[in-house]
Amino acid sequence: MEKGLLELTDVTVRFAGDSGDGMQLTGSQFTNTTAIVGNDLSTLPDYPAEIRAPAGTTYGVSGFQLHFSSNDIQTPGDEPDVLVAMNPAALKTNLSDLKKGGTLIVNVNSFDSKNLRLADYETNPLEDGTVEGYNVIQVPLSQLTNTALEDTSLSAKEKTRCKNFFALGMMYWLYSRPIEPTLNWLNVKFKNAPEIKAANEKALKAGYYFGETTEVFTTRYEVKPATLPKGTYRNISGNEALALGFIAASVKSGLPLFLGSYPITPASDILHELSRHKNFGVRTFQAEDEIAAVTAALGAAYSGALAITTTSGPGVALKTETIGLAVMTELPIVIIDVQRGGPSTGLPTKTEQSDLLQAMFGRNGEAPVAVVAPATPAECFSMALEASRLAIKYMVPVMYLSDGYIANGSEPWKLPDVDALPEIEVKFRTEAEGFKPYLRDENLSRPWALPGTPGLEHRVGGLEKANITGDVSYDPENHEFMVRLRAQKVKNMENDIPELEVRGDKDAELLVIGWGGTHGAISEAVDRARNRGLKVARVHFRYLNPLPKNTGEVLRSYKKILCPELNMGQLSKILRNEFLVDIEPFNKIQGLPFKSSEIENKIDSILGGNNGRK
Amino acid sequence: MAENKESAFSKVSADKQDQVKYTAKDFASSQDVRWCPGCGDYSILAQMQRVSPDLGIKKENMVWISGIGCAARFPYYMDTYGVHGIHGRAASIATGVKINRPDLSVWVASGDGDLLSIGGNHFIHACRRNIDIKILLFNNRIYGLTKGQYSPTSEKGKKTKSTPYGSVDFPFNPISLAIGSGATFVARSLDRDAKHLQAMMKRAADHKGTAFIEIFQNCNIFNDGAFELLTDKDTKPDHVLVLEHGKPMVFGKNNDKGIRLDGLTPQVVDISNGQYSINDLWVHDELDKNSFRAHILSRFDEMEGLPTPIGVYTQVQRTTYDEDFHEQIEAIKKQKGNGDLKKLLYSMNTWEVK
The missing domain is CATH 3.40.50.920 (Rossmann fold)
Structure with missing residues (x-):
C-alpha cells in the first residue's frame, strides 16, 4: 500500500504504560535515535517512586515524553501530539494531556475487564465516547508481538515483555527513523543473552513492518534535521553531563575527583556514571549514610582532592552540619542537590525547585556558601567546572542546585573543544616559612596546606578560629570579624562571575x-x-x-x-x-x-x- | 610464635621515617591543654606523644581526626595535621582522608558518646570496611563536656543529671561491638597503666587495617573512680586479666587464679590448690581467625566474678578498604588505559552538524 509522507517541523510524543512495561527504555531509545537523526529535542521522563507498583494500576503508570523538531526547541513540549498508551491506566492518567485531535495509539489487547477494573474504568473508554475527538489507532500490540515471537523458546510472559520493542518499531516507522541504532544497542546490551536479543530484535522489526503494511496508518511523517550551530553533538541528560563535567574539572585542575555519596533519587545516576570512569582516577565512595558521604568528602578536601557529594533535598538536610564545618574550616567541597518534591520524602521522582532557601540558609549560624544552578541538561557540564573553580579559588563550599527535570531530561549537546576548556588553577601551600593556616590572599582565601607537607602541620576544626593563626578563639571581636570575613569571601565572587544578560x-x-x-x-x-x-x-x-x-x-x-x-x-x-x-x-x-x-x-x-x- | 606475629603484622602503610629523630616534645603543639586537672586524658596524650617518635611515621604524615567532646580536643594538642570535626563524624572524616591519601597515617580520638552514640554508624562501618585507620576510644562512661549525662557505656541504673532516678538503658560493650563489626585489631587498655597503653598504641600503629583501642579513662569530675577497681594497685591484680598472646590466662595477686574454658563458658579457677594446674587454662591466641573466642573474652565484663581483660583481644589480617580501593583503580587504568577526556566526551553516539 502506498502511503503519504508528510513533513512536520515539530512533534511531541508520549509513551505511557505500566512501570514494568519498559517505557523509560522505549523513550530513551526513541530519543537516542532521534538525536542521531539530527533533530533538536528535549525529554521529560515521568515515573513513579515505586519500582514495580501493582501492574495495571494508575499509580504504577510510567511515562516518557519527547519533543523533537527541525527547529531549535527549549522544552519537552506542553501537550503531546501523540500518546502511546500501553494499558487502560496509562490512558486514564495521560489522556487529558493529549492535544485535542491528537493521535492516540493504544494496545487494545490490554483493555480487558481486569485492566479496566484496575484502572477504575466502569466501561471501556475505547467504546464509551471517552476518546472521541482523538485520532484513535487501536493496535493489538500484545497479540502481534506474541505472534511475531511464536517460534522462539521464550515463555509467554517473556514474549509479552517484548511488546515495548514492537511499539518502538512501529513508532520508528511512523516518524521515519532508522532502527539500526536500537539494533546496535541490543547487540551490546544482550551480548550474553542471545535469545532475549533475538526476540527484541524480532519484535522491533515486526513493529516496523507492521507500520508499513497495516492500513491503520495512512500517513507517515518526517521531521527534518534541525539547523543547529556547527559542531559535533551527542544526546545528554543532566545527570550524565554533571558527572562528565566533574571529570573534566578533575582533569583541568589536576586534582583527583573524590565523590562521597549515598544512593538517593534522583541523584544516584551521578554516582553510577562516575563509578564507571575509574580509569580517570575517580574515587567514588558509597558511604554508609548521607552524613558519612559528605564528611568523607570533607576529609578528602582537607587532604587535597576535588571533593564532591551528590544528593537530593533530604540528603542535604542531613549534610547540613558538615557543610557548616566546611564553611568554618574553609575547605572546598561541592554539594550537588538534585532537587525533588518536598518536604520530607515528598515526591522522590518528581521535580521541584524548593531547596533554594535550604541551600542559601539551611545551616546553623551565619554560614554563607556559594550557590549555582545550571539551566539545562547540557549546562550541567559547564556548571560543574564553574562550581569546582569557585570552590577551589575561594576555599568555600559550593551548593550546586540541579533538579529532577534537568537531571533526567535530555537534549542534544554540542560537544566542547576539550583543549579550549579553561584550566582550574590550584595553589597548594608548600612554603613553611611564614605559614599560618588562616593567612589571607587577595580573595580572602586561606592557604590549602596538605597533610604530608613538612613544616605545615596545623589543625582545623569547627570551633571559631582566630584570623591568620587559625588558633581556637572565643574573642568577641574576632568572632564578628570572622563572620563578616566569611560572608565577604562569598560576596567577592561577584567580581568573578558573569553579569545577568537581558x-x-x-x-x-x-x-x-x-x-x-x-x-x-x-x-x-x-x-x-x-x-x-x-x-x-x-x-x-x-x-x-x-x-x-x-x-x-x-x-x-x-x-x-x-x-x-x-x-x-x-x-x-x-x-x-x-x-x-x-x-x-x-x-x-x-x-x-x-x-x-x-x-x-x-x-x-x-x-x-x-x-x-x- | 610471638616473633612470627611481628613479621606478619609489622608492615606500616604510611611512610617510614628516614633519618629524622623525634622526641615526644616534637609531637606537642603550642596550644595550652585545657582538660580538667586530673583528667585521664592527660595520660593518654602523654603516652601518645611518647610513643609517636618510635612509630616510624614522619610527623607531617600523621593526621589526627576527632569529633566533639573532651576527647575530641586531642588533635589540637598534637603537633601533626588534624581536623577537629563535628559530633560523631570523626571516623567518616578519617575514612575520606585515608581513601584519598593512603600514604597518611590516620588516627581518630573519640569518646564514648561521640564514637558509640551519635557516631555509632560510622564506627561499625569503619570496622566492617577494615579501612586502615586507628581509633582510640576514650571511654569514661559519661558525657563530660555537656556536664554529666549518662552515656551509651554507662551502667544500667546510673544516676546522672539526665537520669536522676537511674538510667534504664543497657550499655554497649565496645569490644563486642568492634569484634562483631569485623574490626581486625581490637584491644583495651587503661589510662593509668602508661606502659601497657603505650604498648597497645604501638601495636595499633603497626597493624594494617582498622585498629581499635578502648581506653578506660577516668573522668574525675563527673564519674570519678569508675575504673578504680581496675587501676588501684591493691585491687588491680584480682580484677584485671592481662592478655598475652600464647600465654595461659593467669591473674590474681599471687598469680593463683586462672581462666578455664568449660565448653563455651569461661570460669575462674584456683590453680594453687591442686585441683587445676596452669595446663588446664585457656591459652590466649590473639591471631585466632575465628572471632568467637575473642567474643567470649569481650563478654567477661558482663559475667559475674570474671576479671576485666586488657591487651589485644584479636588481631587478624584482611585486605584493607583503601588498599582494595586503589588496587581496583589501578587495575582499571591498566585495562582501559588512563582516561582521555576527549575520548570520553566524544565516544558515545555522536553526530555532526555541518
Whole structure:
C-alpha cells in the first residue's frame, strides 16, 4: 500500500504504560535515535517512586515524553501530539494531556475487564465516547508481538515483555527513523543473552513492518534535521553531563575527583556514571549514610582532592552540619542537590525547585556558601567546572542546585573543544616559612596546606578560629570579624562571575526572571509572547549566591517583574529582600515542570488589554 | 610464635621515617591543654606523644581526626595535621582522608558518646570496611563536656543529671561491638597503666587495617573512680586479666587464679590448690581467625566474678578498604588505559552538524 509522507517541523510524543512495561527504555531509545537523526529535542521522563507498583494500576503508570523538531526547541513540549498508551491506566492518567485531535495509539489487547477494573474504568473508554475527538489507532500490540515471537523458546510472559520493542518499531516507522541504532544497542546490551536479543530484535522489526503494511496508518511523517550551530553533538541528560563535567574539572585542575555519596533519587545516576570512569582516577565512595558521604568528602578536601557529594533535598538536610564545618574550616567541597518534591520524602521522582532557601540558609549560624544552578541538561557540564573553580579559588563550599527535570531530561549537546576548556588553577601551600593556616590572599582565601607537607602541620576544626593563626578563639571581636570575613569571601565572587544578560525587548513592560530548570519553559513562553507583539524581556539566574553584580540595576529597570518558580516563591523572597523591588511570584508545586503555555498565559494576564502591545 | 606475629603484622602503610629523630616534645603543639586537672586524658596524650617518635611515621604524615567532646580536643594538642570535626563524624572524616591519601597515617580520638552514640554508624562501618585507620576510644562512661549525662557505656541504673532516678538503658560493650563489626585489631587498655597503653598504641600503629583501642579513662569530675577497681594497685591484680598472646590466662595477686574454658563458658579457677594446674587454662591466641573466642573474652565484663581483660583481644589480617580501593583503580587504568577526556566526551553516539 502506498502511503503519504508528510513533513512536520515539530512533534511531541508520549509513551505511557505500566512501570514494568519498559517505557523509560522505549523513550530513551526513541530519543537516542532521534538525536542521531539530527533533530533538536528535549525529554521529560515521568515515573513513579515505586519500582514495580501493582501492574495495571494508575499509580504504577510510567511515562516518557519527547519533543523533537527541525527547529531549535527549549522544552519537552506542553501537550503531546501523540500518546502511546500501553494499558487502560496509562490512558486514564495521560489522556487529558493529549492535544485535542491528537493521535492516540493504544494496545487494545490490554483493555480487558481486569485492566479496566484496575484502572477504575466502569466501561471501556475505547467504546464509551471517552476518546472521541482523538485520532484513535487501536493496535493489538500484545497479540502481534506474541505472534511475531511464536517460534522462539521464550515463555509467554517473556514474549509479552517484548511488546515495548514492537511499539518502538512501529513508532520508528511512523516518524521515519532508522532502527539500526536500537539494533546496535541490543547487540551490546544482550551480548550474553542471545535469545532475549533475538526476540527484541524480532519484535522491533515486526513493529516496523507492521507500520508499513497495516492500513491503520495512512500517513507517515518526517521531521527534518534541525539547523543547529556547527559542531559535533551527542544526546545528554543532566545527570550524565554533571558527572562528565566533574571529570573534566578533575582533569583541568589536576586534582583527583573524590565523590562521597549515598544512593538517593534522583541523584544516584551521578554516582553510577562516575563509578564507571575509574580509569580517570575517580574515587567514588558509597558511604554508609548521607552524613558519612559528605564528611568523607570533607576529609578528602582537607587532604587535597576535588571533593564532591551528590544528593537530593533530604540528603542535604542531613549534610547540613558538615557543610557548616566546611564553611568554618574553609575547605572546598561541592554539594550537588538534585532537587525533588518536598518536604520530607515528598515526591522522590518528581521535580521541584524548593531547596533554594535550604541551600542559601539551611545551616546553623551565619554560614554563607556559594550557590549555582545550571539551566539545562547540557549546562550541567559547564556548571560543574564553574562550581569546582569557585570552590577551589575561594576555599568555600559550593551548593550546586540541579533538579529532577534537568537531571533526567535530555537534549542534544554540542560537544566542547576539550583543549579550549579553561584550566582550574590550584595553589597548594608548600612554603613553611611564614605559614599560618588562616593567612589571607587577595580573595580572602586561606592557604590549602596538605597533610604530608613538612613544616605545615596545623589543625582545623569547627570551633571559631582566630584570623591568620587559625588558633581556637572565643574573642568577641574576632568572632564578628570572622563572620563578616566569611560572608565577604562569598560576596567577592561577584567580581568573578558573569553579569545577568537581558534577553528580549529593551523597552519591555514586563521582565520575567527565572533560575535553574525553568529556563526552557520561560524562554519559550517569552519568545511566543514577543512573537505575538507583547513587549517582554527575561533574565535567567545561574548564580544565586552571590547574585550577579548588575542584578539590582536590571530589576529596577522594569515596571513589572514576574518570577515563575516550582516552589512557593523562594527566589522572589530573596530578591525582594535584597533589592526592595516588587516581584510577582508565579508558583507551581505539582512535581511537574512548567508548561510554557502556563507562563505565556500568565504573561498575557499581567500585560492584559493592549498594555505593552505594539 | 610471638616473633612470627611481628613479621606478619609489622608492615606500616604510611611512610617510614628516614633519618629524622623525634622526641615526644616534637609531637606537642603550642596550644595550652585545657582538660580538667586530673583528667585521664592527660595520660593518654602523654603516652601518645611518647610513643609517636618510635612509630616510624614522619610527623607531617600523621593526621589526627576527632569529633566533639573532651576527647575530641586531642588533635589540637598534637603537633601533626588534624581536623577537629563535628559530633560523631570523626571516623567518616578519617575514612575520606585515608581513601584519598593512603600514604597518611590516620588516627581518630573519640569518646564514648561521640564514637558509640551519635557516631555509632560510622564506627561499625569503619570496622566492617577494615579501612586502615586507628581509633582510640576514650571511654569514661559519661558525657563530660555537656556536664554529666549518662552515656551509651554507662551502667544500667546510673544516676546522672539526665537520669536522676537511674538510667534504664543497657550499655554497649565496645569490644563486642568492634569484634562483631569485623574490626581486625581490637584491644583495651587503661589510662593509668602508661606502659601497657603505650604498648597497645604501638601495636595499633603497626597493624594494617582498622585498629581499635578502648581506653578506660577516668573522668574525675563527673564519674570519678569508675575504673578504680581496675587501676588501684591493691585491687588491680584480682580484677584485671592481662592478655598475652600464647600465654595461659593467669591473674590474681599471687598469680593463683586462672581462666578455664568449660565448653563455651569461661570460669575462674584456683590453680594453687591442686585441683587445676596452669595446663588446664585457656591459652590466649590473639591471631585466632575465628572471632568467637575473642567474643567470649569481650563478654567477661558482663559475667559475674570474671576479671576485666586488657591487651589485644584479636588481631587478624584482611585486605584493607583503601588498599582494595586503589588496587581496583589501578587495575582499571591498566585495562582501559588512563582516561582521555576527549575520548570520553566524544565516544558515545555522536553526530555532526555541518
